[in-house]
Amino acid sequence: MSKRLLTAAIGVPLALLIIYLGSLSPHIISAATDIVSIMAVFEVLSAAKYTRYRSITVLSLLFSALLPLFFCYDELRNYAIPVAFVFLIILCGATLMRHKEIKFDELGFIAFISICIPFAISTLAFFYFQWREHAIFLVVYTLVTAWVADGGAYFIGTAFGQHTLCPQISPKKTWEGFFGGLVTTVIFSVILGFGYELIDELMTGEKHFTVNISLLVMAAVVSTFLGLMGDLIASLLKRQCGVKDFGEIFPGHGGIMDRFDSVLFVAPFIYLLFKMFFPITMIA
DSSP, rough: OOHHHHHHHHHHHHHHHHHHHHHHHHHHHHHHHHHHHHHEEEEEEEHHHHSSHHHHHHHHHHHHHHHHHHHOHHHHHHHHHHHHHHHHHHHHHHHHHHHTTOOOOHHHHHHHHHHHHHHHHHOOOHHHHHHHHHHHHHHHHHHHHHHHHHHHHHHHHHHHHOSSEETTTEEEEEEEHHHHHHHHHHHHHHHHHHHHHEEEEEEEOOOOOEEEEHHHHHHHHHHHHHHHHHHHHHHHHHHHOOOOSSSBTTTTBBBBHHHHHTTTHHHHHHHHHHHHOSEEEEEO
């Protein structure tokens, strides 16, 4: 518990600093998502013991580094699909050359991880390129809906949990923890929405926009379910790989993937939702 809190005390301010610096230059947040993507992919490949295929590991990590850049920058976005196609062709070619060692299901897993993780994490950078003026709020809200639900579920589940949620996948998760995380996320969403309006008014002396609190609450509810799904998928993968955590970079929390597993479904969902229904309305 003490390690978990200490890591959070250091990690949260660091994350907020990176989010703020990203508002000054989107290249910073793009580089940050790039690094997170590479580390997350490497952790998963290591857990699955696929790093023994060194050439394919290097290829996978190189692609994981390039893909967020192609998604983030307009001048490169049209080349994202061709680059992904080339990656798959090279990956299949490498598999054919080492067909006695590499199984086809391993090929599919490596391709899936190398594409999905960088894409999901790079959506955090999309907010800066799409809505730079409100990017800090949007990214903080996205991470809060994922991490606060996880944290609320952990603490409430530890204190009051009695009914297990998925005992064969994650024995420590409980229904009490899940609903505790859901309520916690909704509360924080309301606080963030009203707080963003208040901060703008205090800093400028007038109200420039309104935040759709109802939309934030609805998104938070859906995100809690999606975050749980990402968490359980990661837990299932760890169980099948025979590892407790994907890494040890965050004492008490595990690795990069252990922290971002709930973000993998939440970030793309919130980005796509806000593309259709933007939660901030400017006051004329």
